[in-house]
Amino acid sequence: MPLKIDKTKCMGCGACITVCPYDAIVMEDGVARIGEYCQLCQACLSSCPEGAIMEKKDEQVAPVEDMADWKGVWVFAEQRDGRIAPVAFELLGEGRKLAAARGAELCAVLFGAAKSEAQELVKWGADRVYYCGDPIFQGFTDEPNAELLSRLISKYRPEVVLAGATAIGRSFLPRVAARLKTGLTADCTSLEIEAETGNLIQTRPAYGGNIMASILSPRTRPQMATVRPKVMKAGRYEPDRQGEIIEVDAEGIRARTKVLETMKAQDDGVNVNLQEADVIISGGRGVKGKEGFEMLKELAQLLNGTIGASRAAVDEGWIPYCHQVGQTGKTVCPKLYIACGISGAVQHLVGMQSSDVIIAINKNPEAPIFSAATYGLVGDLNEIIPLLVKKLRERKDGK
Amino acid sequence: MRIAVCIKQVPDTAEVRINRETGTLVREGVPSIINPYDTHAIEAALSLKEKLGGTVCTVTMGPPQAEASLREAVSLGVDEVFLVTGREFAGADTLATACALSGVIKKIGADLIICGKQAIDGDTAQVGPEVAEFLDIPHVSYVKKIIEATPESIRVERMMDDGSDIVEASLPALITVVRELNTPRLPSLKGKMNAKKAEIKKMGAAELGLPLEVVGFNGSPTQVKKIFTPGPRGGRKKFEGSLEEQIDALVNELVEKKCL
Ligand SMILES: Cc1cc2nc3c(=O)[nH]c(=O)nc-3n(C[C@H](O)[C@H](O)[C@H](O)COP(=O)(O)OP(=O)(O)OC[C@H]3O[C@@H](n4cnc5c(N)ncnc54)[C@H](O)[C@@H]3O)c2cc1C
Ligand SMILES: Nc1ncnc2c1ncn2[C@@H]1O[C@H](COP(=O)(O)O)[C@@H](O)[C@H]1O
Numbered sequence: 001m002p003l004k005i006d007k008t009k010c011m012g013c014g015a016c017i018t019v020c021p022y023d024a025i026v027m028e029d030g031v032a033r034i035g036e037y038c039q040l041c042q043a044c045l046s047s048c049p050e051g052a053i054m055e056k057k058d059e060q061v062a063p064v065e066d067m068a069d070w071k072g073v074w075v076f077a078e079q080r081d082g083r084i085a086p087v088a089f090e091l092l093g094e095g096r097k098l099a100a101a102r103g104a105e106l107c108a109v110l111f112g113a114a115k116s117e118a119q120e121l122v123k124w125g126a127d128r129v130y131y132c133g134d135p136i137f138q139g140f141t142d143e144p145n146a147e148l149l150s151r152l153i154s155k156y157r158p159e160v161v162l163a164g165a166t167a168i169g170r171s172f173l174p175r176v177a178a179r180l181k182t183g184l185t186a187d188c189t190s191l192e193i194e195a196e197t198g199n200l201i202q203t204r205p206a207y208g209g210n211i212m213a214s215i216l217s218p219r220t221r222p223q224m225a226t227v228r229p230k231v232m233k234a235g236r237y238e239p240d241r242q243g244e245i246i247e248v249d250a251e252g253i254r255a256r257t258k259v260l261e262t263m264k265a266q267d268d269g270v271n272v273n274l275q276e277a278d279v280i281i282s283g284g285r286g287v288k289g290k291e292g293f294e295m296l297k298e299l300a301q302l303l304n305g306t307i308g309a310s311r312a313a314v315d316e317g318w319i320p321y322c323h324q325v326g327q328t329g330k331t332v333c334p335k336l337y338i339a340c341g342i343s344g345a346v347q348h349l350v351g352m353q354s355s356d357v358i359i360a361i362n363k364n365p366e367a368p369i370f371s372a373a374t375y376g377l378v379g380d381l382n383e384i385i386p387l388l389v390k391k392l393r394e395r396k397d398g399k
Numbered sequence: 400m401r402i403a404v405c406i407k408q409v410p411d412t413a414e415v416r417i418n419r420e421t422g423t424l425v426r427e428g429v430p431s432i433i434n435p436y437d438t439h440a441i442e443a444a445l446s447l448k449e450k451l452g453g454t455v456c457t458v459t460m461g462p463p464q465a466e467a468s469l470r471e472a473v474s475l476g477v478d479e480v481f482l483v484t485g486r487e488f489a490g491a492d493t494l495a496t497a498c499a500l501s502g503v504i505k506k507i508g509a510d511l512i513i514c515g516k517q518a519i520d521g522d523t524a525q526v527g528p529e530v531a532e533f534l535d536i537p538h539v540s541y542v543k544k545i546i547e548a549t550p551e552s553i554r555v556e557r558m559m560d561d562g563s564d565i566v567e568a569s570l571p572a573l574i575t576v577v578r579e580l581n582t583p584r585l586p587s588l589k590g591k592m593n594a595k596k597a598e599i600k601k602m603g604a605a606e607l608g609l610p611l612e613v614v615g616f617n618g619s620p621t622q623v624k625k626i627f628t629p630g631p632r633g634g635r636k637k638f639e640g641s642l643e644e645q646i647d648a649l650v651n652e653l654v655e656k657k658c659l
Binding site: 205258 | 522
């Protein structure tokens with residue numbers, strides 16, 4: 001919504017000028033004015049101590065008329081190699097809450113896996129599953145997924161469509177949004193229904209996680225969002241749950257891209273799918289070399305975890321890029337993140353600060369990683385980690 | 400081959416600080432840069448041109464200051480630059496941005512369009528695939544290697560969550576690129592001279608033939624309702640005693656928190 005400044009309230013303190021990321025606000029005759037560079041990011045809204053900055057509501061475009069025709073919550077259940085990605089079950093858990101808030105049904109969409117997998121989605125909470133078993137969905141290509149999902153959405157008109165913020169979800173869902181000319185919010189970490197309007201409040205990190213933004217799509221349907229894996233809680237698995245499976249065909253669907261080969265990154269048996277890991281042991285420059293990472297791997301094995309790294313460690317060539325966590329690597333959210341010899345630069349923090357429990361091991365007590373950590377151990381990781389491994393082993397063997 | 404690269408001017412988020420008292424972004428003195436991913440997109444385009452011949456053009460949508468990023472592109476060796484600018488584009492979300500960018504690309508034509516994987520201010524990674532859909536061409540995301548390009552098709556390696564795929568797409572197509580793809584070059588002296596006198600071709604909605612309802616705020620289905628800073632993490636615990644005692648205490652905490 002366009003912004004305006006109430007000249008009678010503005011005290012000319014300049015707080016808004018400082019926060020504007022686009023240098024769009026100027027001071028004229030002792031009051032602030034929003035100039036033509038304004039990108040409507042609203043960063044200034046909360047900065048004004050006088051509450052003088054407001055949205056110009058009257059310029060809002062009228063909502064579409066058939067809004068009430070759109071009902072139900074849909075979850076796109078991503079599959080890889082025929083296996084449903086765990087984020088789909090998390091989305092069904094979250095989707096159930098949203099559906100209840102709207103008094104509507106919860107449906108899942110599954111393209112490509114075996115039909116028995118569609119039943120699994122019912123057991124995880126879907127009332128109905130739209131399923132297509134066409135072989136075109138075997139390797140992942142964007143166009144067929146976008147085309148068929150758009151078709152189904154246009155036909156059945158769900159109010160909300162969710163998918164995992166995974167490589168797959170973040171790649172093809174934008175095509176669906178562009179085709180349907182509707183809003184899509186990337187990488188959400190929280191979803192909520194706004195009681196008065198029924199709009200979906202989609203909250204996501206921006207500016208590398210430095211700020212959070214709550215986003216609405218009030219004028220269009222469906223409201224679409226990709227949601228980070230591991231943030232939502234899966235619902236209950238009920239083996240006896242019944243639901244409807246509706247088979248759809250992929251007639252006339254084309255792909256102008258072709259997957260020629262698929263390579264699974266297996267790094268010495270260490271899982272590189274960091275986004276789905278419950279435990280991540282991450283190493284930085286303080287780990288000092290490849291041997292150091294071997295020590296971390298031992299700890300990872302003991303905790304059933306996998307290995308992460310800071311960019312410094314990747315740049316040194318101690319560990320492949322697929323392990324990098326942070327702004328230019330992966331965004332992770334495990335139950336336990338152990339940062340070993342990582343200083344905690346903001347570019348690293350943005351990739352891991354939403355982890356449930358963070359342990360920092362660093363010899364410099366001033367390292368910024370400690371302010372992000374739940375628990376901090378100040379000391380040499382070459383002493384701490386072997387000791388920790390020993391203690392954990394003893395505990396394991398003792399039971 | 401004609402290659403179009405979409406670049407965005409962004410605040411250098413590495414320099415953005417939060418004022419914890421007011422919960423706001425401090426932008427004072429924060430420089431604007433070309434979105435880091437987009438510098439890899441430019442590099443990819445330039446090295447394809449060196450191999451296959453053709454031209455490279457760069458497109459940006461943004462306020463008039465975004466011209467600086469286009470001049471920087473020229474200094475690296477880009478042939479032609481286009482600035483989509485005007486009040487009507489303000490407040491654009493990814494859909495309205497993609498609509499405007501695809502409008503320019505339709506006008507100037509391209510066999511291959513290269514975007515960064517995502518912009519570091521919004522981090523959405525949506526604009527590239529949305530542009531592809533507006534243009535009705537295929538796209539491949541997260542390209543980390545260009546294996547082969549011919550006038551008809553392109554073969555690339557793309558990153559996935561659990562590995563990578565080799566994918567072939569017919570041209571025209573769009574790819575979004577990750578930083579592993581290459582190391583961006585530095586501007587040459589001659590490039591810097593060219594940059595100073597380069598003509599920046601400016602376009603507004605009227606020149607692009609786009610109605611005002613589809614661009615900027617009016618064409619944006621998503622709206623920012625609120626911006627806030629994530630609260631500081633509570634409960635940081637330090638342990639007392641010798642290293643061994645500290646580790647014992649930590650293990651106990653983890654057991655209590657059901658982390659083990
Ligand atoms: C555009 C951009 C994008 C970036 N993207 C990322 C990204 O995605 N991910 C990322 O991680 N970084 C990223 N960076 C880099 C980031 O700014 C930091 O440079 C990097 O994270 C530092 O890594 P580090 O903490 O391992 O190294 P350092 O900062 O060198 O820290 C090493 C730490 O180890 C400690 N230490 C040393 N020896 C020991 C020991 N024996 N025992 C215990 N502690 C020890 C030291 O006290 C120090 O705190 C990016 C930078 C830019 C500009
Ligand atoms: N305003 C813009 N002008 C030009 N290109 C853009 C713009 N916004 C986004 N892009 C391109 O789209 C990519 C993804 O951006 P985003 O979807 O905002 O994360 C960027 O790396 C750019 O290549």
